[in-house]
Amino acid sequence: MKPTEDLGPDSIVDFIADIFERRASDEYLGEPVTIAAHMLQGATLAERAGHDEEIIVGALLHDIGHFTSEFGSFTMDDTEDRHHEDAGAEVLERFFPKVVVDCARYHVAAKRYLCATRPDYLARLSDASVHSLKLQGGPMSQAEIAEFEANPNLRKIVQVRYLDDAGKEPDMETPDFGYFAPMVQRLVDRHCGAG
Numbered sequence: 305m306k307p308t309e310d311l312g313p314d315s316i317v318d319f320i321a322d323i324f325e326r327r328a329s330d331e332y333l334g335e336p337v338t339i340a341a342h343m344l345q346g347a348t349l350a351e352r353a354g355h356d357e358e359i360i361v362g363a364l365l366h367d368i369g370h371f372t373s374e375f376g377s378f379t380m381d382d383t384e385d386r387h388h389e390d391a392g393a394e395v396l397e398r399f400f401p402k403v404v405v406d407c408a409r410y411h412v413a414a415k416r417y418l419c420a421t422r423p424d425y426l427a428r429l430s431d432a433s434v435h436s437l438k439l440q441g442g443p444m445s446q447a448e449i450a451e452f453e454a455n456p457n458l459r460k461i462v463q464v465r466y467l468d469d470a471g472k473e474p475d476m477e478t479p480d481f482g483y484f485a486p487m488v489q490r491l492v493d494r495h496c497g498a499g
């Protein structure tokens with residue numbers, strides 16, 4: 305396993321591609337898809353809907369924190385429900401624009417936000433997602449809502465959350481990670497000033 309410190313703008317995309325390949329069969333607890341398929345579905349749905357690359361890549365990488373052991377920053381004692389959104393954001397923030405990082409960092413918060421502000425939202429959540437909502441603090445309070453709405457990336461964060469909820473189809477065909485890799489690299493280059 306390569307430690308995070310060794311990764312740079314020229315190697316991070318290959319590194320993530322390798323994770324998608326090797327962890328392709330990792331279960332997504334309580335869902336009918338693997339974690340990798342779930343993220344590929346979100347990105348595919350985003351592209352089909354004509355969303356921009358920040359949203360597509362945000363959806364593609366939002367759950368990368370479920371693979372935290374790949375990055376050497378967390379222990380084997382961690383469970384995947386232990387703030388995987390923070391773990392993912394921590395990995396992404398060195399290489400990706402803030403909007404992409406925020407889509408990962410706040411995808412759980414976005415669920416809590418939507419549960420508090422859109423009465424019909426709860427109905428579209430999977431059973432596993434409703435269950436984890438309780439562990440994650442339940443719907444946001446008014447003060448939390450106000451703070452969350454101050455984020456300039458709110459619209460894209462919420463959009464990625466909807467893609468997150470939609471990308472749980474048992475049999476959806478998607479391209480593999482390699483299809484999205486050039487797009488991922490473009491955002492890395494933009495953030496890191498290369499290319």
Ligand SMILES: [Fe+2]
Binds near residue numbers: 342468
């Ligand atoms: Fe997700």
